[in-house]
Amino acid sequence: MGKFYITTPIYYPSAKLHIGHAYCTTLADVIARYHREKGDETYFLTGTDEHGEKIQKNAEAAGKTPQEFVDEIVTGIQKLWKTLRISNDDYIRTTEKRHMDVVQKVFTRMLNQGDIYLGEYEGWYCTPCESFWTDTQVQGDDHLCPDCGRPCHKAKEEAYFFKMSKYADKLMDFYKAHPNFITPESRKNEMIKNFLEPGLEDLCVSRTSFTWGIQVKENPRHVVYVWLDALLNYISALGYLSNNDELFKKIWSDDTYILHLVGNDITRFHVIYWPIFLMALGLRLPDKVFVHGLLMMKDGKMSKSKGNVVDPYPLIERYGLDTVRYYLVRETIFGSDGTFTPEQFVERYNIDLANDFGNLLNRTSGMIFKYFDGVIPAYQGALTALDKELESVGKASINSFKTNMDTLHVTEAVASIFDYIARANKYVEESKPWALAKDESKKDELASVMNHLANALRQCAIMLKIVLLDSTEKLFAQLGIEKEYQGYDSLDRFDVLGGEHLVKGDPLFPRLKSDEEIEFIKSLMVKH
RNA sequence: CGCAGGGUAGAGCAGUUGGCAGCUCAUCGGGCCCAUAACCCGAAGGUCGGAGGUUCAAGUCCUUCCCCUGCAACCA
Secondary structure, X not given: OOEEEEEEEEEOOOOOOOHHHHHHHHHHHHHHHHHHHHOOEEEEEEEEOOOOHHHHHHHHHOOOOHXXXXXXXXXXXHHHHHHOXXXXXXXXXXXXXXXXXXXXXXXXXXXXXXOEEEEEEEEXXXXXXXXXXXXXXXXXXXXXXXXXXXXXXXXXXXXEEEOOHHHHHHHHHHHHHOOOOEEOHHHXXXXXXXXXXXXXXXXXXXXXXXXXXXXXXXXXOOEEOHHHHHHOHHHHOOOOOOOOOHHHHHHOOOOEEEEEEEEHHHHXXXXXXXXXXXXXXXXXXXXXXXEEOOEEEOOEOOOOOOOOOOOHXXXXXXXXXHHHHHHHHHHOOOOOOEEEOHHHHHHHHHHHHHHHHHHHHHHHHHHHHHHHOOEOXXXXXXXXXXXXXXXXXXXXXXXXXXXXXXXXXXXXXXXXHHHHHHHHHHHHHHHOHHHHOOOHHHHHHHHHHHHHHHXXXXXXXXXXXXXXXXXXXXXXXHHOOOHHHOOXXXXXXXXXXXXXXXXXXXXXXXXXXXXHHHHHHHHHHOOO
């Protein structure tokens, strides 16, 4: 039992979210639920990063004020999280006063202690686009704007910079002292080779080219650079530098395990700039930044222009929340990129949820009704070699589940539950209850088989309930399992069931007709 | 010669320290009858991107080449 703080990235509401965003947040939710089940004092934060030039421009294009524009999108995002039953404890918006105050205070402090200084930013400027570009962004010898293709010219503007160079060595020392700070390790190498070894440049932390941001108090012409603004959400949400910083003191403390989940596109900001900002503020650093893969579409990254975006709502509506949550945690190895295909989505449902898991409950329940009038027989120990083996598979599965969850191998953790389910299905074949039922002298053996099956289902449901919210509850209800045996306290026990009255219920996951459903999902992906 | 990751059975992927090439699905054959056309067993299917090298032994180590995908610092 300890304290656990988990965050998702705060998403950028420049357009509607798709299933790729849902992926990261759902994983965070599963991890958060696991820690709560374990008894850890858990705090789970998500939110939105609402400033920046792109939002200002998109809002103008839509004929709205930036605030109206983000309000609308944020409402949609919050609705999506509600639909996915994301169990976040707070939702931080960078346009909230509680956040903006913190950013201004931090900026002032950094300025006063000499970490931020006023300098000049030089880059390639495209006048029509009103944008600065870097050497690598402009194209060709004529330095063409990557946006509009017109030539850019060198330009300078006044800007504030953060002295990253001052902290670079300290950051390397921190990496060395905390080898597990960045996961997977390849991301760390990428950062070190690309940014730290060549020498960390000072970061420009203010802008004058647009106004939709948090104003620099000391120099109102400037707004704070989006990342200095955004990253601070992880502590502003806890009440850092506010009148009531109790939560901050409790959560951002040395005895809390602090985990940031991020996509690989924002790794740099979380493993270089964020730790350095924290160092400058004299605060502890997170325990781990976990870089997850992106959920890709067959033809590359999900994007609106490619018309390969999948909206999660119709999927949830048609297949249920649990199916979508299960797909998201199961289909991609947590940490590497995955691919969304309609075929895999339907397959995952039919094979794992319908055939293996749902069907195991259905056949078990059918037999308990048939042979024991719907009452789970009492535990008599591991009566046969088959019972014994099932128990040992169960124990192994539980251990593997816990170990994998503790090390953030979510996909593997879930897979180990399904190993147990598969073994239980096999156990039915091998113990042949239908044959035992014909032999009065085998009544005890038959009872033991039923008890073991019911208990295996109970254990699997306890593990699965961090992913499958509705169907595990239905399973407990159908088996008549009491609340006290639905938690981790009794997870590894085999002797708790006996005397429960089953309730007849519908199959948890009715089998889908693959072809029809694949067609349906494809129709959702068509560009419109 | 920017940096990083990847190319293994029809599809999607595992393969730690070099030691008979594995998993899931699909395919084919069989079994069972408790169950959701489900479940269980068995079989077929790969010159591990190309070429060269080290070794008794290479998917694994070295060299070189080809192809894909990210990142490349002020777009998040």
